[in-house]
Amino acid sequence: MADAVRAGARAAPAGRWSPTRLLQAREAGVFFALLSLCLFLAVATDGFLTSTNLLNVGRQVSLLGIMAVGMTFVLISGEVDLSVGSIYAFSGLATGMLIIAGWALGPALAAGLLTGAGIGFLNGLLSTYGRLPSLIATLGMLSMVRGAALLLTNGQPVTVNARNGADADVLAAFSFMGQGYVFGIVPMQLIFFLGIAALGWFVLSFTTFGFRVFAVGGSAKAARVSGISVYAVKIWAFVLMGVLAALAGILSLAFLPSGQAGRTGLGLELDVIAATIVGGASLSGGEGTILGTILGVLIIGVMRNGLVLMGVSPFVQELMIGLVIIIAVGIDKWSTRRTA
Amino acid sequence: MADAVRAGARAAPAGRWSPTRLLQAREAGVFFALLSLCLFLAVATDGFLTSTNLLNVGRQVSLLGIMAVGMTFVLISGEVDLSVGSIYAFSGLATGMLIIAGWALGPALAAGLLTGAGIGFLNGLLSTYGRLPSLIATLGMLSMVRGAALLLTNGQPVTVNARNGADADVLAAFSFMGQGYVFGIVPMQLIFFLGIAALGWFVLSFTTFGFRVFAVGGSAKAARVSGISVYAVKIWAFVLMGVLAALAGILSLAFLPSGQAGRTGLGLELDVIAATIVGGASLSGGEGTILGTILGVLIIGVMRNGLVLMGVSPFVQELMIGLVIIIAVGIDKWSTRRTA
Amino acid sequence: QSKLADFPLADRIKAKVDAGEKLTIYVSYHDVSNEFAPFMKAGVERAAGEGNVNAQFVGPVGADADAQISEIETLMGQMDGLAISSVSTDALAPVINRVLEAGIPVVTFNTDNPDSKRLAFAGQDLVQSGREAGKLMADTLGGKGKVMITTIDAAAQWSIDRETGAREALKAVPGIEVINTLNTGTDPQEIYAAIENAMLANPDVTGVLSLECCSTPAAGTWVERNNAQDRVKVVGFDLLDETVRLVGSGHIQATIDQAPEQQGFEAVNLLTRFVTGEPIENVDTGVKVYTEDNIAEIAKN
Amino acid sequence: MSASGAPPIVEIAGVTKRFPGVLALDRVSVDFRSGEIHAVVGENGAGKSTLMNILAGDLLPTEGEMRVDGRPQAFASPLDARAAGIRVVYQELMLCPTLSVAENITMADMAARSAASLVPRAQMRLEARAALSRLGLGGLDPDTRVSRLSIAEMQLVEIARTVRQKARVLVLDEPNSALSHRESVRLFAVVRQLREEGVAVIYVSHHLREVLDLADRITVMRDGRTAETVENTNLSEARLIRAMVGRDLGGVTPWALQAPAPDKSAVPALQAENLTAPGLDRLSFTLHPGEILGIGGLPDSGKDALGEALFGLADRAGQVSVGGRALPPNDPLAAIKAGMAFVPADRRGAGGLMSMGVADNVAVASLPRLSIAGLLKRGAIRREARAQVARLDARISHLAQKLGTLSGGNQQKIILGRTLATNPRVLVLHEPTRGIDVGAKAEIYGILRGIAGEGVGVLLISSEVPELINNAARVLVLRDGRISGELGGAGITEEAVLSRAMAS
Ligand SMILES: Nc1ncnc2c1ncn2[C@@H]1O[C@H](COP(=O)(O)OP(=O)(O)OP(=O)(O)O)[C@@H](O)[C@H]1O
Ligand SMILES: Nc1ncnc2c1ncn2[C@@H]1O[C@H](COP(=O)(O)OP(=O)(O)OP(=O)(O)O)[C@@H](O)[C@H]1O
Ligand SMILES: [Mg+2]
């Protein structure tokens, strides 16, 4: 009985809420999961705690992370975007083709990001003024954009190298974006990820736009009667998502330096959504933080890396990945008392 | 008061519980979309309106349809199941291996369906008492079950034929389930689909369980106050989904007597969810009908078939599929006036 | 031809070799979840036994370039040798070169990566095997007919290579027309449905040339179920159970084996020989053709 | 100070609103003037909220026109209405549950700022505090997540949010349906002050006594029409009721003075021993068969936690037994099986199945009785629904009408019908007549007395003291989660209840 009372009391502080707070109950769980995972790997393997390996992990999660930041905005606004894998492919390949066609880096990048923004805008229009469930709208776009990418490249792999006609300097700069290292050790991709995460965190936590995203996702009706133009906010979230998906796709091509419309970013959408939701965002909107998303992304990256280091058979890896996702979110849920 | 009673009386016919009504506004739109699609193909191609082709389409959509019926229950109950593609693979292959191992048909089928039920039950537990968002729970299961299937088969294709040790009579019966024709023309798979759709329609519209599924999805809290065990209902919906996914997987193996854990049913979940939502079910629960789902399944099947018949290039097909999904749902949305 | 003498072998590996310690060789296959992985793996283990090394069979579940790269990056520290079959030539070449620069010997198998500086390749010349398939198709059709090429993954490197070869060979035969390549997707149902629809759409197709394991039996099954053996000929790849049966029953005219077990074996074998100082060069695992006449050799045991 | 001379800000001219199967408004004409408090009263379903929603730009009229400052205007969206200076406190709260109190209160400002600007959190809190303390809610932490507030707190936040905005026309649609007397009094002070500032206040309410001492003019709506608009000078409650309902309602004699003495020897219908839950502290009481036991107290007294704890929706410790059978905690199903039925206070959340039809909502709690072998008895369900609809005089267009499209009061009636349909032996009611019109109230009270007469134990949890006085044979007053007083018979008076409710 005293237990129940205390429960009530304990609920109060949790009630205080602000998106800027660094660690919320929600994230604490995920953070704990990540921590225990790392500790375990630190002892279980010798390769894990090396700076090289950690920076590798950093690089390997960067593209997923960049997209997850965008997905955080979309999910908080109460929508979902399944087309990110296709945008990733289309924009990346488009940019690559432009560079091969001899364009300068600036214009090529701009064009690539614009395609992402455009597709995102379309996603937004369909999910707001078009009054389609964003799941359907973006599912449709998923296959439309994939088809467009296949048509654009005629199904052929796109490889950005001098042999295919890319200008040497442009190529150098482009490759640096994807393969370069700062101070010789920190991968450029990671820099991009951290930069965008920081930016996303700032926008979401401190700007009026960020506030509106939360408001719109929490209750579109309430936001509407307060004079927030719900549709505009959601459309912007989709555009942001589109641009970030495009950026990730471009970086991927800059890293590889080759992609193929039939394969690049296939099924990526589920990874991105998983990472974001593991990080505490909710499909029903109004919930989520960038920090949580970063943690979610790291959990997935660290786990993949760890399983490989431990020499777990690929099939068992597949099994473990699912298990860890469930446990990661579970820890958070099960550590907090049920509030019916 | 007399007024109210008259209202009730006047309402009596309309008062019949809506989901049983044959065509609702929601479905009318989808039905119209399907109709126009068929009419278009009837004139645009000569192959389409042949009984062989139509029965082909019927067969090709059957497995998708069987799973979509299950997904309708899950979505109406307010949850979602991403693990269906993996269940489809696991249960199908498991059954195949048992038959190869010389089991009789009955036990093998029972065992296969049980694995589906078991996985569904786990999905249900995690999404209710486990308090995980079903999206995460079933996403985790998606990769766990896929991994389990790979381990079970050790990545080898499973081929059900006499040479691998299947008993001749068992094999004959098993093959008939997947390849047989009734009256020499109607594919068994189609029979299964229609049978299950009819059953699903009956359960959803006329039984207390169906009623509870709608109630739970409409508002879990209100359902609880009304003495419905929300968790029990949701768990049952997942179990049903699991069994139907298993059945589809088994029929698939019976149809082409060989499957492979690495590719069977890969990515199927999105098709199933798409078909169901095109049919009018909503991710937020409380909405959906079997008839709508059937229409959704047919739209997707007819379109795939039609695009090939028209000799559209595979890339353009990809593009068209997305377009048609959007338009199919759009027609319905845009035809109804917005109610602020 | 590559020799250890010309290769800057990493000190830690050299030390191991001198100390006569067991080397750890990683074999990265482009999709460990496809039907050949088990055969390759078997070959790898056989070679590991004979060569007295630890061989780890790794790779992505589902062909995924990023995953394959990440895995290699992660394992670089602990690999004494790498045998790799690339998801995508262009995407993997840079990593392969990085591994080589780290003083770790790298060979390719099954799917070559000519753009990289790999030491040698063990497997089938895919373009060549494509040509063979093309020729077989042309012969079975008696030099004239309408051919549809099918593949479960038009995007895959091996598929692109084989298609190149096949089209080349078929173009050489004036009487033969090749229509759109059919990309069937990878799920067995999808594959069959795609072929079923395509055959309805193109009733005048007389030859189906499948580029891989899995649309081959599907095509054969379609022929069998539609009693089309007289008007449609099928040529394909590999020796899955159903393929073997359908060749036997005359619904598939010819299939090309690529000896996956041997490819796996050679992959490791090349590396073990290389570190012991033996010069190595490409090993062609050959193109063995099976028809109704010799399919019996594949005895089920 | 009546402002009947002032020019109208908003004129409604012959406005009609049709919903599928319903004529919600029928050629309504009325005008609202600067500096007046204009009350709108009428039975449930008379069309009040629909009219307000049209003013707010949420609904478009089917016919007729609306004039603002004499100029015809059609509001396509709430944004237009805002632009015209119209602000609304909705009957169904319009708060964002995932945001904090401060963020909800200042949301409109956030809509006005540039998207790139920074959120002034400190200032937000200050303004929120100011707005809250104006309604005597200074104690509420502005960082509290709204989803954790009580219904009353939510309603106050909603009011605070709207009232602080510079409005020319302020619409209050049943703003105090969940408020305690004290809170309401503060609200009225604020409303009067706004009138002095020249705001046109439109006040929708079922509390006629309030209306009479607050309003300058009163518009009575009936079946979607404006029955009349009158100056509020020497009007009587009875006079208003006649205009609303079309007949007189005899005054009710307090139940306590006529209730038969309950049979205390019989097995208690409901018994609580040391019931402890968030907000409740070792509560013990007994409800006898056939007794109507009232529970009173201030919002934070714990009375609002009682219902959910008894019914098993909230964690609890201690004993709860129905008909002598102990109930397991956290198990509403067991409570229902034991014969307990519960009407929660929060209509939208835990109340009804908004997306399902009226008949389904009436039947949902009685499925076992309305089915055989798992098959629904549709005929029986319709009959049951029609019976409850008639018994409670709910205004619906047909039995399949979605609950969400009923008027607030009618939704409440259907939820009541759902619980009555279960033929309970214990009925736990939390604010059962919230938003219900006078006529229907009288009938519902009649029904409660009726089933009490049949031996059902009724637990009436209410913040409306008159409701307790009129209907309870015995009243327990709560304070700080404990029983601070028990009243019976003639001892149940406004003063007695309040004095025991207030901290001493
Ligand atoms: N059988 C049960 N036993 C215990 N608690 C239950 C049961 N069924 C539902 N609940 C509780 O009732 C509440 C509503 O259930 P649930 O969370 O499934 O509804 P929901 O609509 O999914 O809510 P949300 O949409 O916020 O996820 C939850 O807090 C849940 O914990
Ligand atoms: N969206 C809708 N669809 C169909 N009918 C509706 C809809 N909204 C309201 N109605 C009907 O319009 C009528 C008037 O409803 P309204 O909410 O204006 O009543 P009200 O006067 O506010 O009643 P209350 O005092 O209970 O709030 C009711 O019969 C209601 O059922
Ligand atoms: Mg839930």
Ligand SMILES: [Mg+2]
């Ligand atoms: Mg109202």
